[in-house]
Amino acid sequence: MSERTKVVVIGGGFGGLSAAQHLHSNLVDLTVIDRRNYHLFQPLLYQVATGSLSPGEIASPLRSVLSRQKNTRVWLGTVVDVDPDLKQVILADGTIVAYDSLIIAAGSETSYFGHNDWQQWAPGLKSIEEATTIRHKILYAFEVAERIPDLEQRRAWLTFVIVGAGPTGVELSGAIAEIARQTLKNDFRSINPKEAQIILMDGAPRVLRPFPEYLSEKANRSLTNLGVQVRCGVMVKHMNEEGLTIESDKGADSIAAKTVIWAGGITASPLGRILASRTNAETDKAGRVKVKPDLTIPNYPDIYVIGDLASATDEKGRPLPGLAQVAMQGGQYAATAILQKVKGQQELPPFHYFDKGTLAVIGRAAAVADVFGAHLSGFIAWLVWFFIHLMYLVTFQSRVLVFIQWAIQDLTFSRGARLITGTATTDFNFTKELADAHAAREIKPEPLNVPR
């Protein structure tokens, strides 16, 4: 019989995995539970969505990342409830797992701010499935445009709207612009992929709002140079299969666009509200659980909430941002606090987030960075970004070669993973568009312009 302290970690993202790795101790019997069998390197998900990387290149099986920790088991499962008094975690399949200490790092999901019906037209970018859906949409749009004779219809297929100009939106729009202008340059015969319109919009007055204004401007200029139309101060009002209606202080406008991507916002995992209802903890309006300075919830010193699910503040009362760094440092803090308790050592001082900086990439070999207070942009910022991500991926994957390949690809515009996969591809059919376009039954390809 084990008398070790039973610790359960819910979630294998940045926060949960960091906690698990810092709980590598034979004083602890650790169970890590996740719905997925892998840890996902979310900051590079946009590269999967735009065909630069394959899913396997940014994800590692949790099981193998943690295989050397003999005190750790990894369980594939969905946590549906927590009983804080019996100290049990309940899974969807009915399994109950008991804990002495619990770390909840269930993360966040895409929020459509009350417009969940928009999801069908504008996928978010939080999971591998969503990334391959977006990849499908982008590549498919060019394929359809190549075959649609009607110019107006073609234009709608070649219009790409990204809603939300945070780092994800900025990175996505930069990458799509490069696909259109570089990657697909020579690939089509009826359309010129360069004619694609890429529109990045946000309700905020500037892109990359969490960054200093100076870097926002830099980013805006880089995006414009790449051919991205940046529209700030714009709200989405309606959305359907044909496009979207927007509103700004200049009035309402509608955009015909067959590809819309939602990088607009996130909300906490539903587990936050469930936990709050069981513990009387408070949640903020994004559903995040308000935690004490030691990352536990009031009255339950054995329950830690970290990462995107936690509403934590720094010493000055400012809310901590939803960044991988915050989650990882929170995970380390919770793990250390638990080990201190187990060893009977003194309690830790309150959690302190050490801000190493923020980065966003804009297309090939360009980025903006706010690192240790230094404001960088252009190639230097890209190099910083590159090496930080390199170090991280190598730590988890030991797949240096993949990363080198990716860097080369990134610099040469080639994209190796431009696959349209999934069930929809087998039902390729645009009879409707053809009919709408009053097309004759026979579509004669335009003769190719080849010297004889």
Add this chain to the structure above:
Amino acid sequence: MSERTKVVVIGGGFGGLSAAQHLHSNLVDLTVIDRRNYHLFQPLLYQVATGSLSPGEIASPLRSVLSRQKNTRVWLGTVVDVDPDLKQVILADGTIVAYDSLIIAAGSETSYFGHNDWQQWAPGLKSIEEATTIRHKILYAFEVAERIPDLEQRRAWLTFVIVGAGPTGVELSGAIAEIARQTLKNDFRSINPKEAQIILMDGAPRVLRPFPEYLSEKANRSLTNLGVQVRCGVMVKHMNEEGLTIESDKGADSIAAKTVIWAGGITASPLGRILASRTNAETDKAGRVKVKPDLTIPNYPDIYVIGDLASATDEKGRPLPGLAQVAMQGGQYAATAILQKVKGQQELPPFHYFDKGTLAVIGRAAAVADVFGAHLSGFIAWLVWFFIHLMYLVTFQSRVLVFIQWAIQDLTFSRGARLITGTATTDFNFTKELADAHAAREIKPEPLNVPR
């Protein structure tokens, strides 16, 4: 207006792509039509199914492979009919494409020999979607086994049956054996992945039937050494969610297995029978279209059928096998024949298949090969296999680094793409299994065996 000869190629597999590449001529206006936007290197599909490679690493967008051929357009579309008298190809969306010469290389699909209901339990391995489904099934089985307390149930989840001992079945079973014995060695706490049973079965009296008997025996021995149970002369009688019933000269037997993979057989694309009905061409029992020695069909000298869709014979009347080599050489032949006609030059002699040999891989760094009449096995055969595939992939992808990485991975047992993706993962639930196992509501994890 173009007066060039209009050539249409249906299918971007080995045959169609080879034909397209040999039609790089400004005398020809070429349209390549495929349901997918990529050329798939099928011989390595089993590596995707077993988590060694990502889909993007064995597939290249047809569009980019052919982008430098300015006389060529690539259309994403499904061909549903051919009108050989009006000389038109009809797509599912109603588009009609006219041709002067047509090359049909629509390939083959998995055949369950009249038992199509088996597909739900035993996916085949012809597409990327099927490969990721199989990957899902294999990895998920280990995850469930880790959590199921009932030993009999656990055993069913750890039993993997591969039906069909051709190259695909042999390669798959070898790879699964390695996953169980090497890749996952340290990853689980409740189960020992080595206890997995891998059963390879075939109705034929020996594995790799198209190979010389001597190499079949070698392969059999290698598989047995890897821990694969090889059962020949065995027919599948029934299949359901719980496993399958088999029959051999020793009588009937049933095997409880949650993972069954169908590598049992293929049948020609339905386009074969459609073409036959329009042209009065004959088909064989696998639905392949019987072609003349010049690969055209009787009475239609402008319609070529190549690859898996064609039933062709060599000079001695022996049927040509369904191999990439046969398809590629057929594609080159048809392309050359068309160009000769366009130039008004003399007709080609009948198609002659030049047999370079056959290869099959059995696990890590071992293979059997029958190359240029030489019978090789073990590491030498693996090296031959490796370099042939290297050359091919490099030609199409220029992604040397990926290949090096893969080779290293292949030699070190690590598998980088072990992701359980797809909708099923979000609904992880085995309440039924737990109930069946009369499990208590609380599943207490067995204490981990860690030195204190």
